[in-house]
Structure formats: structure tokens, C-alpha cells
Amino acid sequence: MRRVTSFTQAAEAHLDDVYGYLAWFTGDRGTAEDLAAETFERALRLWHRFDPGRGSARTWLCQLARTVALDHFRSERRRLRREQLAAVDERFDERLADGLSPELEEALRGLSAGEREVLALRVLLDLDASTAARVLGISATNCTTRLNRALRKLEEALDVAA
Amino acid sequence: MSPRDVVAELRAARVTAPVELRERVRLVAAAEPAPPRRLLPRRRWLVALVPVAAAAAAAGVVLTRPSHTNSVLHGQAVERAAAPRPVPPQSATLGKLAVPSSTTRVQRYGASLALRVANPAQVSDAVKRALHVVASLGGYPVSVHVSSAGSAGSGELVLKVPRSHVQQAIARLSQLGTIVGEQVDVQDLQGGINATDRTIARLQRQLAELRAEPQTDAITRQIAALTARIAGLQRARASTIRSAHYATIQLSISTRTVARPHHHGHGPLHGLGVAFRWIGIGLVYGLALGAPLVLVAALLWLATRALRRRREDALLSRR
Numbered sequence: 001m002r003r004v005t006s007f008t009q010a011a012e013a014h015l016d017d018v019y020g021y022l023a024w025f026t027g028d029r030g031t032a033e034d035l036a037a038e039t040f041e042r043a044l045r046l047w048h049r050f051d052p053g054r055g056s057a058r059t060w061l062c063q064l065a066r067t068v069a070l071d072h073f074r075s076e077r078r079r080l081r082r083e084q085l086a087a088v089d090e091r092f093d094e095r096l097a098d099g100l101s102p103e104l105e106e107a108l109r110g111l112s113a114g115e116r117e118v119l120a121l122r123v124l125l126d127l128d129a130s131t132a133a134r135v136l137g138i139s140a141t142n143c144t145t146r147l148n149r150a151l152r153k154l155e156e157a158l159d160v161a162a
Numbered sequence: 163m164s165p166r167d168v169v170a171e172l173r174a175a176r177v178t179a180p181v182e183l184r185e186r187v188r189l190v191a192a193a194e195p196a197p198p199r200r201l202l203p204r205r206r207w208l209v210a211l212v213p214v215a216a217a218a219a220a221a222g223v224v225l226t227r228p229s230h231t232n233s234v235l236h237g238q239a240v241e242r243a244a245a246p247r248p249v250p251p252q253s254a255t256l257g258k259l260a261v262p263s264s265t266t267r268v269q270r271y272g273a274s275l276a277l278r279v280a281n282p283a284q285v286s287d288a289v290k291r292a293l294h295v296v297a298s299l300g301g302y303p304v305s306v307h308v309s310s311a312g313s314a315g316s317g318e319l320v321l322k323v324p325r326s327h328v329q330q331a332i333a334r335l336s337q338l339g340t341i342v343g344e345q346v347d348v349q350d351l352q353g354g355i356n357a358t359d360r361t362i363a364r365l366q367r368q369l370a371e372l373r374a375e376p377q378t379d380a381i382t383r384q385i386a387a388l389t390a391r392i393a394g395l396q397r398a399r400a401s402t403i404r405s406a407h408y409a410t411i412q413l414s415i416s417t418r419t420v421a422r423p424h425h426h427g428h429g430p431l432h433g434l435g436v437a438f439r440w441i442g443i444g445l446v447y448g449l450a451l452g453a454p455l456v457l458v459a460a461l462l463w464l465a466t467r468a469l470r471r472r473r474e475d476a477l478l479s480r481r
Contacts, residue, residue: 006194007191007194008191008192008194011187011188011190011191012191015179015183015184015187016176016177016178016179019177019178019179019183020176020177020178020179023177024177029180033179033180033182033183036179036183036187037183037186037187037190040186040187040190040191041190044190044191044193044194047194070474070477073477073478074477077477096175096177097175097176097177098175098176098177098178099171099174099175099176100171100172100175101171104168104171104172112478112479113477113478113479114474114475114478114479117478119172123169123172123173124172124173124175124177126173137471137474138471151165151168151169152165154168155164155165155168158168
């Protein structure tokens with residue numbers, strides 16, 4: 001893995017990863033853009049705390065992005081409660097990623113945020129189980145279980161669609 | 163579609179950040195100051211500083227430890243302050259504390275002498291010779307206690323020696339063994355005797371005046387009282403002078419070695435050991451007092467983490 005020595009280098013190197021992770025996590029590219037920008041703003045403020053000896057910059061940025069996303073989810077839930085808007089499907093008006101078949105994209109949208117998150121980390125970013133587990137704050141075994149469950153749901157959704 | 167195909171298609175998918183976002187992030191990154199990275203991260207500084215601090219503390223403990231010489235001198239000083247005082251063996255016929263008695267004033271003279279001999283047989287021999295010395299000087303023993311047990315023996319003598327010969331007596335007694343301690347007490351009695359003499363003279367003047375008056379029953383009673391009082395004072399005066407005629411010498415003869423001052427000189431790591439012992443005590447107390455708090459804190463942390471995860475799961479279970 002490329003060794004990052006400055007925040008600018010880290011931002012350049014991992015912007016796509018953070019953005020992709022957030023896009024799959026939130027299921028909305030527009031929201032992911034805002035959250036990614038917020039993530040890097042926060043990362044700049046906290047860059048002095050980053051210790052390369054404890055993990056890669058990509059892992060650290062993903063952890064920050066997850067915190068930002070969770071804050072967003074919480075505030076969104078409060079907003080929805082206030083406005084009593086139960087439906088959130090209208091947010092999915094863009095493609096989650098380039099190169100996905102419409103069936104797979106639809107199946108992906110049918111997953112929960114938590115399931116899409118583990119797919120983003122393990123498949124899209126290709127993190128190993130322990131690193132992904134560290135980002136998620138769970139054990140590696142639990143992370144693998146979540147991944148298998150998400151893949152099984154995708155498979156079932158695709159079978160139904162076929 | 164097989165799971166492997168699903169994963170392959172997902173892996174093939176790429177999400178590229180839009181240009182607008184890239185520009186935003188570049189603007190954010192442009193605000194990055196250029197702080198020089200530390201040579202070592204903060205935790206590594208701590209790791210490096212802990213042994214250095216421990217070494218400095220250990221050095222401080224070792225270097226501030228009292229030196230061997232000082233502790234020995236201190237022990238000697240303490241021993242000297244206590245009676246009997248040790249003196250070099252056979253250093254003189256009289257110890258440094260020997261005070262000559264006055265030949266013109268009445269004094270009560272007392273001396274203590276501690277001697278050391280090699281074995282119980284020498285204790286017995288020294289006691290015999292001490293009694294002989296005292297007798298030859300016109301004195302007498304008040305009490306003699308001699309005991310022996312195994313290789314140890316001791317003798318305790320209280321001797322009365324004419325005050326005029328006390329110097330000579332001490333000098334000869336000192337030769338019976340190794341002097342390990344001595345003490346001299348001199349109390350001047352002349353002032354009290356002079357006061358008694360003045361009182362007697364005044365009472366005798368009163369007595370003479372009373373005898374010159376016509377003898378009545380009252381006068382006769384007063385004369386009798388004064389006479390009795392004068393006689394009592396004269397007896398007390400004579401007793402005081404008589405008691406001061408002899409000096410009291412307490413002689414201790416023992417085979418036991420002199421109690422050495424406690425040896426405070428320890429090895430070079432003694433201070434470190436003491437420091438570690440106190441640190442250990444502190445740790446035990448800290449553990450006893452802090453363990454319940456740590457346990458409660460750990461339980462709270464676990465509960466908080468479980469609650470947070472449950473909330474996160476609930477939050478992320480939405481589609």
C-alpha cells in the first residue's frame with residue numbers, strides 16, 4: 001500500500017474510495033458527495049491525530065466517513081420523524097456505481113444500509129476482514145457473517161428477478 | 163447468478179468521485195498547514211520516556227542514599243550520647259569523663275564503669291580483683307552479683323570507696339578489662355551544709371537568748387524544741403558529710419560484646435529496593451481501592467458499547 005505522508009496526498013489517493021464507500025453506504029450519490037466533503041474537512045482538522053503506525057490512511061478515513069455517515073443517518077431519522085415521512089425510496093434516483101447491471105443495482109438497493117456498508121468495504125474497497133471489522137467497530141467474524149448475509153440476500157434478489 | 167458472479171460484478175463496479183467533489187476536497191486540502199511531522203509519534207515518545215524517567219528515578223534514589231561512612235558515624239554519635247560512653251580499650255588509666263573530687267568541698271561522687279572481658283572465668287577473676295582493690299583502698303562492696311551462662315558471664319558490683327581514693331580506685335578498676343563505658347556524677351553538697359550551719363548558728367543564738375530569760379514553762383518548752391531541732395540538724399549534717407566521705411562506684415563486668423551501632427550501610431541497590439517496596443505498597447493500595455472503580459467503569463463501558471451497537475444496527479437496518 002502506498003505510504004501517505006501528507007493530508008493532500010491522502011485526499012488525492014483515497015477520495016474515490018471514501019466516496020464509493022459513502023455512496024454504497026447511504027445509497028445516494030448526492031448525499032455521499034456531501035458526506036465525503038464533510039469527511040475530508042473533519043479529516044483535515046484531525047489529521048494531527050492520524051498515526052500511520054496504527055493503520056493506513058484509507059482505513060482512518062473510512063472510519064471518519066462512517067462516523068460522519070452515522071451522524072447523518074441519525075439527523076435524517078430525526079428529521080423524518082419530525083416530518084413523519086416514512087418513505088425514503090425517492091432518494092434513489094441515481095446509479096450507485098458504474099458497471100452494475102440494473103438487476104444487481106436494484107438488488108443492492110434492496111439491502112439495508114448496514115449490508116451495503118459491509119459490501120462496500122469488503123468488495124468495493126477490497127479491505128480484508130480485520131480492517132473492515134475495525135472500521136465497523138465489530139469483530140472480524142461478525143464482519144464476515146454480515147458479508148455472507150448480504151451476498152445471500154443479493155443472490156436471492158437476483159434469483160427472484162430472473 | 164452464482165455468488166461468485168455477484169462478487170465479480172460488484173468488484174467490477176467502480177465509483178468515481180465527481181469532478182465537483184474532487185475540487186471541493188482539493189480546496190479543503192489546500193488549507194492544510196505544513197506542520198512538520200514529529201520524529202516520533204506521541205505514544206512512542208511516551209514509550210521512550212518511561213524507561214528514561216525510571217532510570218532517572220532509580221539514579222536519584224541511589225545517589226541520595228546516605229553513605230556508608232555517614233551512617234556509621236551517626237551510629238557512633240548516638241551511642242556516645244547514651245551512657246555508658248564507649249572509650250578506646252585501655253586508652254588511659256582513667257576515662258575521659260573521670261572528674262577529680264574536691265578535697266576542700268563536700269561532694270557526692272558517683273561513677274559507673276563498664277568493662278568487657280573475654281570469658282566467664284575472667285569475669286569471676288575481675289570481680290575478685292575489684293573487691294581486693296576496693297578493700298585495699300579502705301572501701302567496701304555494697305552489692306555483688308555475678309552470673310554466667312555458657313560462654314557469657316557478667317558481674318554487677320556496687321562499691322563504696324573513700325572519696326579521697328576514688329581516682330585511684332577507678333584507675334585500678336579500669337585495668338580489670340576493656341573499658342566499654344563510663345559515667346561520672348558529682349553533686350556538690352557544700353552549699354547545703356553551709357546553709358545548715360547558718361541555721362544551726364541562728365538557732366543556737368535564739369537558744370542562748372532564751373536561756374538568759376527568766377525560766378517559765380513556756381520558755382522551757384521553747385528551749386526544749388530548739389534544742390531538739392538543733393540536734394536534728396547536726397545529725398543530718400553529720401550524715402551528709404559521712405555519706406559524702408565515700409564515693410559510689412557501679413562496676414559492670416561482662417563478656418558480651420559492645421552493642422554495635424546498627425549498620426545502615428547496605429548494598430548499592432538498597433535504595434532501589436526500598437523504592438520498589440513502597441511502589442509495591444502503593445500499587446496494592448491502588449489496586450484495592452481502584453479495582454472496584456475500574457470494574458464499574460469497565461461494565462459501564464461494555465454496556466455503553468453494546469447499546470451503541472444496538473442503536474447502530476437499528477439505524478443501519480433501514481433500506
